[in-house]
Amino acid sequence: xxxxPRRARLWQAMDLGPLWVERNAHAAADAATGxxxxxxxVRSESFDELGTRPAEGAARDAAPHRALPIALPAGLRVQxxxxxxxxxxxxxxxxxxxxxxxxxxxxxxxxCKTRTQTVFGVGHRGARWMIVGEAPxxxxxxxxxxxxxxxxxxLDNMLASIGLSRQGETDSSVYIANVLKxxxxxxxxxEPAEAAACEPYLRRQIALIRPALIVVMGRVAAQSLLxxxxxxxxxxxxxxxxxxxxxxxxxVVTYHxxxxxxxxxxxxxxxxxxxxxxxVYARAALAG
Numbered sequence: 001x002x003x004x005p006r007r008a009r010l011w012q013a014m015d016l017g018p019l020w021v022e023r024n025a026h027a028a029a030d031a032a033t034g035x036x037x038x039x040x041x042v043r044s045e046s047f048d049e050l051g052t053r054p055a056e057g058a059a060r061d062a063a064p065h066r067a068l069p070i071a072l073p074a075g076l077r078v079q080x081x082x083x084x085x086x087x088x089x090x091x092x093x094x095x096x097x098x099x100x101x102x103x104x105x106x107x108x109x110x111x112c113k114t115r116t117q118t119v120f121g122v123g124h125r126g127a128r129w130m131i132v133g134e135a136p137x138x139x140x141x142x143x144x145x146x147x148x149x150x151x152x153x154x155l156d157n158m159l160a161s162i163g164l165s166r167q168g169e170t171d172s173s174v175y176i177a178n179v180l181k182x183x184x185x186x187x188x189x190x191e192p193a194e195a196a197a198c199e200p201y202l203r204r205q206i207a208l209i210r211p212a213l214i215v216v217m218g219r220v221a222a223q224s225l226l227x228x229x230x231x232x233x234x235x236x237x238x239x240x241x242x243x244x245x246x247x248x249x250x251x252v253v254t255y256h257x258x259x260x261x262x263x264x265x266x267x268x269x270x271x272x273x274x275x276x277x278x279x280v281y282a283r284a285a286l287a288g
Contacts (some may be wrong), residue, residue: 001026001173015034021156021267072280075238075251076226089201092207096125100206104182108197111182116141121177124169129281130211131155132202133256134220135180135190135273151257155217158257162274175209177202179224195224207245214242215274216250218256226251236273250284252277273276 002060027048042074060156060249087108094102103118119136122145131147147155147166155176159165164172180198219232226240232253240251255266255274 001222020154020161021271034250038085054192056279072283073238075235075240076228076230077135077241077243077248078226079243080199080206088200091204094204096208099201099208103201104137106181106197106201109194110184111184114185116171116184117144118145118181119144119178119183120181121175122146123166124173125175125209126169127172127173127175127209128212129174130206131159131174131176132214132216132226133176133178134218135178136183136186137187137258138183140178147177147257150261154257154261156272158198158274161271169224175211177205179221185270189220190224199224203244206242206249207247210247211249213277214251214282215277216251216253218259221256223255227255236269237276250280252280272279 002270090104091099100120103120106112106118119140123131124252133146136146136266137149137151146152151245158164164174164233166174166176175230177200179195181201182194184194214225218224222235223230225230226235226241228235230256235253238253240253241248241253252273255263255270260267260270
């Protein structure tokens, strides 16, 4: 289930549509739903494959969220496993500095032999939004930072379209991490044992940050964090929940920016997901 297209159209009528979504994707959505654009609605322009937009659009795209009166569809509720073995117990007790050092020195799986460096995460440690991807790629492995290169620039534009940034330490700053802290050779999908070895690290990051919302990007990350083999299509448009240290955190699933670079038409779906995530966050903030 996805966000009602009429409500998505409302965002466009409010002049909040992002410029990284392509014009033809909106046209395809109109044809599929049979809904005509609202009078005066602003169409998003397609600038390049990275979704680069002119500076004058930034203030419009960063406009504050207005909560919509809709019922949010329920999804999976997952209790992340409690620390079991001695290593997991030790990680669950670490502070931020200790956790970073432990990740940098980790030899818990064979990926330690092929990495250039670990990729811990980046952003505001007190962020209300947390972004979770699957694993570092070649450029992330070289630079030690998640979501860089073309996919990283697209992610930055996606975040800016809803008023968020990986920079700074404000209410609009996010924290970005991956399920895996080391790059799988050849950018292959992570093995279950590799994800299991990194799981205590991600769980501890979530516990220390205590975000109000987690946005999971990509099938591999969604299946790993939510402990499911469901397709990303079936996971989108629903509010999932993970429980970490007795804290229930809503989770929204969307496509990975690297996937969107290869499948430009699905950028419109990802914008719908971001609108939905913003509504989930607004309701979580009101409840909190």
